[in-house]
Structure formats: C-alpha cells, structure tokens
Amino acid sequence: MSGEGGTSESSGSGTSSPAATSKGGAAAEKKQKQKQKARVSRTSLILWHAHQNDAVAVRKLLEEERSLVHARDYDNRTPLHVASLHGWIDVSKCLLEFGADVNAQDRWKNTPLADAEGAKKHIMIELLRSYGGLSYGQNGSHFEPKPVPPPLPKKCDWEIDPLELDFSNSNIIGKGSFGEIVQACWRGTPVAVKRILPSLSDDRLVIQDFRHEVNLLMKLRHPNIVQFLGAVTEKKPLMLITEYLRGGDLHQYLKEKGSLNPSTAINFALDIARGMAYLHNEPNVIIHRDLKPRNVLLVNSNADHLKVGDFGLSKLIRVQNSHDVYRMTGETGSYRYMAPEVFKHRKYDKKVDVFSFAMILYEMLEGEPPFANYEAYEAAKYVAEGQRPVFRVKNIPELKELTEQCWDHNMSQRPSFLEILKRLEKI
Template sequence: MSSGGGSSEAAAAAKEKEKEKARVSRTSLILWHAHQDDAAAVRKLLEEDPSLVKARDYDSRTPLHVASLHGWVEVANCLIEFGADVNAQDRWKNTPLADAEGAKRTAMIELLKSHGGLSYGQNGSHFEPSPVLPPLPNKCDWEVDPSELDFSNSVCIGKGSFGEILKAHWRGTPVAVKRILPSLSDDRLVIGMAYLHNEPNVIIHRDLKPRNVLLVNSSADHLKVGDFGLSKLIKVQSAHDVYKMTGETGSYRYMAPEVLKHRRYDKKVDVFSFAMILYEMLEGEPPFSNYEPYDGAKYVAEGHRPSFRGKGYIPELRELTEQCWDADMKQRPSFIEIIKHLEKIKENLPSDHHWHLFTS
C-alpha cells in the first residue's frame, strides 16, 4: 500500500512539473505576441487560459505593459476585455499608463484613461528623453557607430589600467563611453569580460548564461556578451573588496553560490557563471540539466558541482572549469588569467584536433 501511495505522489508531482513548464511557456508566448502586435494570437491564448492576462516577465511587466509601451491598441483592447489590471505595476512601479505617457502613445493613453488607468511610478523610465533612431538596416546587430559619438565636451569620469570612462554624447543623448587606452588598443587580451572587470570601475554582469552570449555571424567565430540589464557598476577601492548587492540576481542554473545565499560577492560571480557555460560547451548540455533551475542552484550552493562525462576534450579545459567554479571566490582566476590559460591551451592543441573551440 505504501509503495503504491508513493508512486501515485511521484506521478502527481511529475504532472505538476509538466504543468508548470507549460505555464512558463505560455507566459513567454503571450508576452511575445503582445510585443509583436499579434492580437489574434493573444486572444487565442487567453481563450485557452484566461489567467495569462496576469502573466508577468522577469521585470514583473504584464502583457498590457508591453502593449502600452508600443502603442498596440488592438492588443490592449483584447487584454482589457479579458480583465487585465490597467494599474498593474512593474518592478520600477510603473503602470501601463505611465509607460504609454513616457512613449507618447496618444491613442493608448486615451484608452487606458477611459478604463480607469492611473499614471504613477517612474514615468517614462524605459525611454531616452530624446528620440533615438534605429540602427542602420545593414547592421547584423545593435551597435553604436563610433563616428556618432561626440567627444567635443567629454569629461573623464573614471580611469583604470586598461581604459577610461568618459561622459560623452550620442545623437544628443548623454552616454558613458568605456574606451581602451590607445597604448593597449591592439592588445588581444583586452577583450570581452576581461575589460568589463577592469579596476577601478568594474562592471559585474551578474547574468552570464548561454543566451546572453551572442553570435555575431553565422560561422560562430565571433561572440559578444549581451544583456546588461542586471549589471552593476561599482567603484573598486581595493583588489579584494566585496560588495553588498542584491541576492538571487541572475539565472539560477548559472548562479554563483554566494549570490543564491545572499552573501557579499564581487566580480568573481561572473567567473563562476563562465565556468558553468564552459561546462555546457564541453558536455553539450546545461549543468544539472536533470534539476529544475532553482533546485540545481541549491544543489550547487550545498557544494556540489556537475560531473564530467565527455571524453572529447583535453584535461586542461576541465581543470580551468574547476578552478572557475571554486566555492571560494578568491580562488577563482580573473578573466585576464582565464584568457592566458585559454591562449596557452590553444598553443598546445594539435591543429588536427577534432574539437573546434579555438577555431579562428
């Protein structure tokens, strides 16, 4: 009897997990279709599951926030018809009307007001004060053309051993520009995360994961780190400084244990995330893929690490991975040290090696 009961409970738990996965998938879908101004798709989802009208993304933004931001009136009408809260607040405490006003969406403003919408929160926090033109259509990604940066009245607001941070202007908008020192502009080691972690003005990404490492071209020989929505700019006073910052920030599957535990942490949280990404590259699957993300993060915080099963890579890469996910963040190498390790591994790798991590 007890065996049968346990089996029944396990089956129920598995069913609940599947339902939760489906719910997360539908949440993403309705936010996406709201963003794409696809009212028909939004309506279909709501007819299947009316509770999706209350869906929230990572920033606690509802589909109505998304529609209001872009001025998609038909989508907004559909959402309101299904009972959307016109005064829902996102993580910045903005209501949909505050977003619509910030974006100057006149028709949307009128619609929301007619349904009792109120304007409060950080009005317009998602917008530049001046209109910004989209990138040129022939660009493969969203880049600022360096020639459009105006340094005529620039002010240096920070400087380190690798570069300087200047306050400049881009298309009339004040921007912070992190510029490599001319004497180091040809140094191949001054790249990606190594530069961001340069003292004294350190940028901690805090959400490094495969989805935030972008392919610049189809041959995948050029990567860029993207999505700095959770990054933190800090002023370093000492090489061993740690900081009291928000715990549980980022994606659980790639999260350093000190972040999950709400302990003080520094730039080495990105090194830990890099280790988990490198493991995924080596093994071909995410770390602890048999766990839900939060459960995996808890398991890691308890001192466990993913097992290496693949045999097609060299031991030095495994050793580097293990150094980077060390439980003691002070023992993890810096990104400059990591790059040196990778360069050394590349030099010793036979040219006919079947594993193409270092294909140039």
C-alpha cells in the same frame, strides 16, 4: 512471490502496496512538474506575444486560458505593462476586454499608465485613463534611469554616412526587440550593422541605450573584443557598425558540433577569458551582464579565434574600490547563464560575468546548455536555489574544478578572469 513493482492482491482489501503508493506519488509529482512547466511556458508566451504586438495570438491564448491575462514576469510585469510601454493599442484592448487589471503594479510600483506616460504613448495614455488607469511609481523606472541621453563624443572620426552602406546583398543575422542585425557592405568590406527600428528611433529610452552602447564600444580595443567601426546617429534609422565575423556564434557552433574535446574547450575559454579580463580591468570596469554563447563570435569557419560581442546590456563602472558592489537592476541578462544574485535582484559585481563564463565552459565540455531539459526561467530559478548542472564528462578534473569555483554561490569566492587565465594556461 511478487515481482519488481508488483504485489499479490489481498482479497477484499482496497489498500495499495507501499510500492504502488510510491509509484503513484512519483507519477503525480511528475505530472505536477509537467503542468508547472507548461504553465511557465504559456506565461512566457503571452508576454512574448504582447511584446511582439500580436493581438491575434494574445486573444487565442486568452480564449484557451483566461487567467493568463494576469500573467506576471520576474519583475511582476503583466502583459498590459508590456503592451502599454510599446503603445500596442489592439493588444491592450484585447487584454482589457479579458479583464486585465489596469492598475496592476510591477516591482517598481509602476502601473501600465505610468509606463505609457514614461514612453510618451499618448493614445495609450487616453485608452488606459478611459478604463480608470492611475499613475504610480516613477515613469519608466524599470529602465535604469538616466535623466538625459549621454552626449555623444566628437563624431568626425566615426560618424558613417548611411549612403556608404550597401544593403543590396544583405541578410539578417540577428533580431531583437529594438531592431535587427544585418550583414552589409561598407567601403567594400563586409560589416555587421545593428539597425534600430525606424518606429523606435525617436524613443528617448531607445536613443539612450543606443548612445550608451556607442560610447562604450568606441573605447574598446582588444583582439578578443568585437571591433566597433562607426555609427549612424544623424539620420534614421540609427545604426551601429562593427566588424563582421564569418564564423557565426558559439551557440550555433556547439549546436552543430556537440561537446568539444578538452583542448579545444580550453582554447575557446582562453579567448573568452582574455576578452573579459580586458573588460574587467580597473579603474574602468565594464560588466558585460549578458555573457552567453550567442554573444561569443567565431572569427572564421576554422573556429581558431573567438571574440566577445553585443554590449547592449553592458555597464561601464568607474571603480572607487576594487571590492565595490553595484546597485543595478536584477533583470539584466539571459536566464540560462544568469548568476543567482542577479536573478534574486541582489547587489552584484563583475563576478556575475565569471558565473556566466562557468556556464559556457560547462556547455562546451558537455555539448548541451546547462539544465537543457528545463525552460530558461526554470533553470535560473534552480540555480538561484543552489542547484548546479551535473558533469557527465570524465577525465577533466581540473576543468571541472575550475568551473565549479567560477559558479560558486558566493560571488566573492569566484576567481577573477586574470586568475582564470593563469589556471587555464597551466591546464
């Protein structure tokens, strides 16, 4: 008699039982998945170290696995593209030494040299040309191109003298590729200061993005939107000043608390939806494009009020028609909360924010990020293929139904934030 998962052996036979074959197949598949996951992780790692100008870490990775020199991100960009754009000479020399393709093209047909020329990195341009680098594509076209930075409106109301900012007891509350967010004091009031790295304060594309964010934030007035207070635009480093919210972000809150009870989740969802309904108001629609728990802030430690923040990737669109679909680049936002149409580089509209909202609602109810067991890129890929996270929490059928409608693969089937508000209020 054979037990579970085992069979009696046949003398002289080398054949495996169906159960053993099945087990072996499953094990091989699992191993393959793990191998693939590790590969994705190492690809992300070399691109990250190239971005951070860490030549030692890049060399170590290449010595372990030489083929990583040809790694590509979702926009087909190589580590050499990344290093060339920022002008990281040591990283680029290391990559070229390990056989990087100097004329690799990203999805816009840009070579590393085209990127270096777009960013005016003159030493990098010379280096790449010495290795046979050629220019293709449009310089810097992986950024949504604007020929010149938008003019800043009249500054008298909001231009802040940097001497008024007190950094004596400051602490860093966030970091990004262009700078850091610091808690400081302005006229006796705690504020959050987004400070651009001095080395990037002359970069045309960085100035363009900074001015865009200032132009956008100064127009916003809503109880569920982080309040803009002013900016430093006439001296370096460039700084953007907003109110400081003591409660931290929703990401950290959920990490500590786990799943929220339905009434708390509904109250949080209402605050987010109110802020987003305001942003999506026509004729001037603001698409956030990076709605995620880290960009939702708690006003205080009691967590009784939330605000939507970080508009660095947002776009202000003057709507001609309420069903307009926008031609925008598809790499924008954070993978784990990204709508499938964005991941696939398709045309999209404001409903991308509704999809991200659904992922946040799921996380609040379940107490863990969607597809928590997968790398963020892998998770976005599964979502684009039509998969969705599985609900384990019971007794919330109305919230589950709302979440599933908000993450519908067809963006036209997703409800608007005004509809979401009505549904949440009823629940």
